[in-house]
Each structure stands twice: as C-alpha cells, then as structure tokens.
Amino acid sequence: MPEVEAASDTSLAQALAFRAQGDWARALACLTRANAQRPSASLQQQLVDWRIEAGRSPSAAAAGEAHSAPERASHAPGVDKGASAIPEVPPGELTAARLHEAIHGSGALIVRGLLDASVAEELRQQIERVAGAREDPENFPSVEPEAAWYTRSSEVRGAPAQLFRRPGQAVESSSIWVADSPRMACELLALYERLGLPSLLENYFGEPARLSVKKWVLRKMAPKKNGNAGWHQDGRFLGEHIRSVNLWLALSDCGGGAPAPGMDLLVDGRREIHPTGTDGAWFDWTVGPERVARLATEAPISQPRFAPGDALLFDHFSLHRTALEDHHNALRYAIEAWFFAASTAPARQQPLYI
Template identity: 65%
Template sequence: MRAAEALLEQGQWQAALDLLQAGNREQPLASLQQRIMDLRIRAGRERPQNPPAAALAAVHESPRLVSGEIPEIPAAELSAQRLYDAIHGCGAAIVRGLLAPERAADLRALIDRVVTARRQPDRAPPCEEAAAWYVRSDEVRGAPAQFFASPDEPVSDSSSIWVADSPRVACELLDLYASLGLPELLHTYFGEPARLSVKKWVLRKIAPKPEGDAGWHQDGRFLGEDIQTVNLWLALSDCGGSAPAPGMDLVIDGRREIHPTGTDGAWFDWTVGPERVARVASGCGITQPRFAAGDALFFDHFNLHRTAFEPHHTAVRYAIESWFFAASSAPLKQQPILL
C-alpha cells in the first residue's frame, strides 16, 4: 500500500500501521500480516519521551481499597479509574463477559489452528495465501519460546506460543483490542501509550494436571519494579473453582512489593515459598475465582499468583495472556510491540 509506505518514510508508524491493518481486514494476506508484525516490533524499539510527572500524577486519585475479594467490574463499566482502584487496592480485577461466548469459541479454534501449524505442518501449513499461522518474524531477537510441548506428545497437551509467531492471530487480536477500547483505556491508565511485547503476549492451551502443582510467583521478579504494567488474562474456557479446567490462585493484596524468592520452602529460585505466601495472605486471603469463557482477569507485575491445579480437573484450559507496558518504561529485553 503506497500510502502506508509513504507514512513509514516519514516515521509515522501508527498511521501507517492503521492503514495496513485496515487493508488486512479488507483482504487478508499472509505477506501483509507478516509485514504488520515486522513493523510493529521494529517500531516498538523506539523509546518515546518520558511523560511529564505532573501528567501521571493527575491520572488517578488514590485507590479506593476493597478488602476480602477481587473486585468484579461489568464490562460496560470498565474504566481506567476502576481498574486502577482494583489493582492497587486488591491486586486484580475481574471483568465478566468481556467477550461473548461465541467469540471465545472462535479464539479457541484459532489457538488450535496455530498449535497444529506448529506441531503438524504437513497437516496444516504454517503459511497459506490468506493467513500466516506460524511464521517467525525476522525482527524477533533470540530463540523461540521454550514452552512448547515436545513433538511426540499429543496435540491436546500443554502448549504456549508467542502471539507474535502467528501474524494471522496477532492481527485478529489487535483488531479485537481496538474494538474493546483497550488502547485508549490503557493510555489513560498509564498516562502514555501502551506497548505489547514479543515474550509476554502468549496463546495458552494448558492440559490438566490433577496431581500437579505450580509455583507462586510475581512477574515483577522477571520484569523489574520500575515499570508500569497491566496484564489481560482472557479465559477462553470455563475454568477455576469447580470447573473442569485449571484456573488461577490469587493473593488478594494490592501492595507494591516484590517478595523474596527461593526461600521459605520454595521449590525453585524464581518462586515465592509457600511459607511466605501463607504469611502474606494471612491478612488478606487467597482466592480461586471461577471464570466462564469470555471473562477477563486484569492484574500487574506485583500480583502474587499461580496456576491452580485441582484433583477434579480433566479439561484443557484455553487462555490468552497479554501484558501491556507503559511505552516509556517497557523492558527492551521483552521486545516491545507497537499496540
């Protein structure tokens, strides 16, 4: 598209990408999807000016604390202020029905298609004329994500794939986020534009582990503390609580603190030990919410959580995890992506 290329020559990344994204909606092409992802990753490397401190200070009032439970916000009432209150007051927010069940089912099917393209390319080509299902961008630095199950395991087993490795799905999700108003909401929340990232934008298909256990952790342990983040964890399956698929255990705590790891009975050097978790949770509690397909959980890098495996879990859990960063402090090692 000549108009988009002209804008790129002028350094107008966002305007150019808006045109390319619109072109892909009108006529999906694998080559265009790959071009969009290449450019978004390249643009994400450009560090914007830090926003004025006064602008950030004026964005939010002090959080209105809610104790004893994770606040639930109706999708129609989601705002930057309510999100800020929930995350800074209790550590997280639940938004029921952010997506319709039918839309969640469509996204589950897309994840299955990407998994098959990655696992069985002879059965489902990674790239077709209208869709780049599993294509690594030349702009991605470092090795592929190491989450993926080994090739000899069945397709239904656990899989985690970077969204950036599926330009077809990435373009779909970017359109979805725009339709939900997330770029504007996050701009208000951060006081500046948001970024995604290669390493923290993930399609998840998690097999049940009735006898399994997962480590308690905070993403700030890996990402750092001097940043602003919001994670959108979008449930695409009925999961958590008494549901047949694993959910999430969350400490109800909005404190801005990264806890020591590798101590207090921790299994690994990157996890928070169960003894410390018990002490932290003694005054606030732990919850395992039940999610329907289309429900969303928002939290940030201070949230203490883990995947919850229970004996009654027999079903695969589908979810999409999208970490958003304030543009000026997005960790470069996470490979920021222009939203």
C-alpha cells in the same frame, strides 16, 4: 475485484510513505487497511514486523515520554481485611479509574463477559489452528492461504514456542507467542481496538501503551496431576520500576469447581516484590508457601471461577499461581497479553506498538 486491488495498493503506498517519515501511527493504520481490503499472509507478517520495529524506534519512545502523566502513588493501603474476593465489573463499567482502584486496592480486577461466548469459542479454535500449523506445518490443511497462522518474524528474538506432548500423541499443552502467528496478532489487535483497550490503557498509564512480544501468549494447558504451581510475581522477571497491566482472557470454563485449572491470587493492594527462593520455595523464582501462608493471614487468597470470555486484569506486583486441584481434568485455553507504559517498557521484552 480490480477496485479492491487498487484500494489495497493505494493504502500500501501510503503506508510505505508514512513509514519513511517515521509516522508509525498512520503507517500502521494504512497497512492494516490494506490487509483488510485484500488479506494476505505477507501483509499480516509485515504488520507484525512493523509493529516490533515501531516499538523500539526512538520516535515511539519519545512519544511515550512526552505524554507521560505524573506517577500515581505506587503503594496503597492493604486491602480491607473483610474483602475476600477480587472485585468484579461488567464491560460497561471498565474504566481507567476503576482499574486503578481495583489493582491498588485488591491487586486485580475481573471483567465478566468481556467477550461473547461465541467469540471465546472462535479464539479457542484459532489457538488449535496455530498449534497445528506450528507442530505439523507440512500436513496442516491450507484452508486459508491468505492467512499466516504460524511464521516467525525476523524481528523476533528469543527461544521458539514451547510445546509439550507425550510420545506418539498430539500436542498436550502449548505456549506460543502471538507474534509468531501474524494472523492471530492481527485478529487480536483488532479485537483490542473494538474493546477500547488502547484508549483505556492510555488513560490508565497517562501515556500510550506497548504490548510485549515475549509476554503476549496463546495458552493451551493440560492439567498436571500432583503438579507444583509456584506462587510468583511477574515483577520478579520484568523489573519493579515499570508500569504494567496484564489482560488474561479465559477461553474455557476454569477455576473454582470447573473442570479446568484456574488461578489463585492474593487479594492484596500492596505494590511490593516479595523475596523468592526462600520459605520452602520449589524454585528460585517462586515465593515460598510458608511466606504465602503468612501473607494470607492479612490478605486472603481468592480462587475465582471464570466463564469463557471473562477477563482478569492485574499488574506485575500481583502474587498468583495456576490453581491445580485433583478434580481438574480438562484443557484450559487462555490468552495472556502484558501491556506496559511506553516510557517504561522493558527493551528485553520486545515492546510492540499498538
């Protein structure tokens, strides 16, 4: 319709003007509106490009520092010895104060039913579309020509997506950066906005949050029999002197007695990085099982069960691993999104403006 095209063109012109002024918040709002008015693969790609560009811009970093709040205590007393489970809240009770209390008391927080089951199912189907577009772009059905299901931005640096399959079979497991699917990036950013996540994280950090290109991942995981899932802390890779929150969205029935693998977590509020590559560790980046066993005498291990739409929030100090059990025989779908306080976002993780 001509009026829709005119509105989209106006929004795009405004976006370009604000970008020239270095006003990334307004530029991205106008560009998002232009894509909503007339969706296109090129606008979706542009949104990803601009968000990465904004994430590394000096003005964006300065904004984070200007709003930064005094650092809360980085170490909290160990969790109550009687507490054996990760605390849980419904979506209506998810606040910055409750998140801080849970992470610094137990290491993590579970939000039951953060997404409706129907939304989780749609996201799971979209992960399949992204994997299909990545694996077989020539034969992938172009049912939505206005959608960029898989295309790598020139702004993204690093290795391509990881895909694993047996010879002659379809993709068994995949791990794909969300930024490599502009269509999914737009979908998820809109979802995060509806959930109030940017505001929640700004209250938690005391400054705006940034996403990470390299730690914002679509996951489709096939259970591995007799597989070794190493205990680890993401602070081992990201650095200890940052502020972070990981939003892990379960899109499958997983963990506990479910058919798909879940997560083991140490219920521990102490914010410290444990030595790796020792105490019987399988790899130089994992915490050895002997050390974990000693830690578990003071802070119990929890293996929660997740329904599609449940969320787990934790930070870079949380000691965890994928829970692999003999009864696991189903795929696990999930979306992982690491957020950082803007002033401490690691440059090598490619901060993305939200």
